[in-house]
Amino acid sequence: MSDSDSPTTPPAAGDHFAARIQAEVVAAAERRRREDVNIARVEREIERAWAHVAPPGAVGPAEELLLDRVDRLSMIDVDAPLGGRPGVKQVKGAIRKGTYWYLRYMSDQLNALHNVHARLLRRMDERLSEVEAASGLDARLATLVSPAVAPGAEIGALLAAHLGAADGPVVVASCGNGECVGALNAAGRSAFGLDADPQAVLAGIDAGYDLRVADAGHEIANAEADSLGAVVIGGGLQRQAVSRLLGLCDAAVAAVGSGGVVAVVPEDAMSRSSVDGELLAGRGLSSAAWLRVFAGAGLEASSHAHGEAGLDAVVIARCS
């Protein structure tokens, strides 16, 4: 069976056209939001107006509503209707009397179990929300810090030289303007870039690189096993909690499979401004830390210096 459309699947020839327009549209909308306060006001007004007229649960997270539903569905009532027709009523009544004592006992047990489950789910939901709030890089913080430095042409050439026999397309996550993708293409590698920031990829799309606006972390996590030749993880994607970075590393290793390559281009934390340093404290790993992560995963990894500013040495791990 074929896979459905996914940014990690190499696109058909016609896909670049729509992908390019999509990136331009999202970038234009964001630009307009920043420049035209009226647009932002209209969007807020639409949200408020719908929240005002829609019933509870139709707006915002629906987890609470779902748990309400668990409560509702979990109630088992053994009192079946008797029916009104002569004869039927008596027969059903006799059956009910004969079995009621046992069904009632079972339904009480089941209802109690379901209610405990629902309560546990509610508590788990609350705790999960607290953990997410504590660990996530929220949208407001993302707007306060400087944009991540994307790998450039020199790193692209360096990667191309070290990919060896890695078979399959190369994905550059947090690709920025795509210079790294361009260098990989120039070296004869089939490569495409993913970046969540439409503004960042526009120049690269104009230059003819295959760049797509997508959540790279999500795409790597959902890529089919052994479907990629190499995954290059750029700095933007590394601004998340360490546990998520480890998960990302595992997903990348699974996506490239045996013979594939996972490369990391970390941001150089030492070259951050003092403001970025404070706001991003604890975000991102150094090259040395990545070497240890890969070693812990049983991979053979090496560090490679380069001359691109703002980025630490490239760490290349080969999967065997």
Next chain:
Amino acid sequence: MSPRPVVHQFTAVLAGRDAVGQHTLSVDDLLRDMGADTEIFAAHVHPEVRDRGRDFREHGDGPSPDLIIYQTSIGSPVGDYVMSRPEPLALNYHNMTPAEFFDPWEPSVAAELDHGRRQLARLARRADHAIAVSQFNADELLALGMAEESVSVSPVLFVPLWENAGVGLVSDTSPTLGSDTSPTFPSPTLSVVGDSGAPSPVTILFVGRLSPNKCQQDLVGVLAGVCALGVDARLVLVGGVSSSGFVDAVRALAEGLGVLDRVVVAGSVSEAGLVSAYESADVFVSVSEHEGFCVPVVEALGFGVPVVAFGAAAVPETLAGAGLVLGEKSPGVVAEAVVRVLSDAGVREGLVARGRVRAGELGLAASTERMRHTLQPLLDGIDR
């Protein structure tokens, strides 16, 4: 000479104009063409197709078929019946709306949808084969435990309205949300508020039931966004009503945003009315969050209407690059996309050209051939 295989199709409702009904009838025609003796059974057979189907409660009285195909789209007693039959069973899965969408609006409908999903899980365990109309649907069946080799993908068979188009504009009695006037569908032109010559407003079209999973409220938001960008536009919603409470809320939203007189609720229209709606549309916009295939999107492509869509469920797969698929559906982004499509001739022509190719790929002829290849192994496997 071996006897002809006997195949019985079952469906909850057999109607000539809905997508599942058209598909069922087309599959019936195809099976006959492939040499099978066929019959269709349903819980409800609409009068317009009474000669094509029978009540499923009469099925047990006749001879047993070699194969049962169940058109699976909603929970139904028909599903329980086919599970009780001993013959090989193939599901043709069109998807079911998740109950969560209806929870806040119609709890009773949500309960029915829940029932349908539970029945689907049982059907997936019982079925020997499944034909999903999209990969998205196939993935749901695989998640329910069906073996990969038992599930194949073959698109919906539906009558391509665009091949018989050109009947001209048809007057329509569809009211706007805010008045009882009878709007017509004007010719496509981009008009900007304040331009001289008072051109007619651009028409944003969506075809599909007024239903919480289709998110028509977000289309009203998009309309407000488009108007905020200085474009004189109106929104035409074609399709029956699944929840009156939802429609009331959409109306209240339109009123609150000051665009009530720009929203036309056409309801369920005739085939000529539907053709007219497509022919008069400047852009087809879908912000639906759940579609198992989305026939209207393909119809829009066939009519040469550019499509802007939120990339949810099977929609990206159906469009396959022939429309503008957005990863988010905030009013600002979708409105920007609509205005771009309307104002940039290169983009519009590029989308229209790709759309016509895609509509051809999903047209009746191509999809029938694909279905033939999917059904042939099932007929070959019949033990006679």
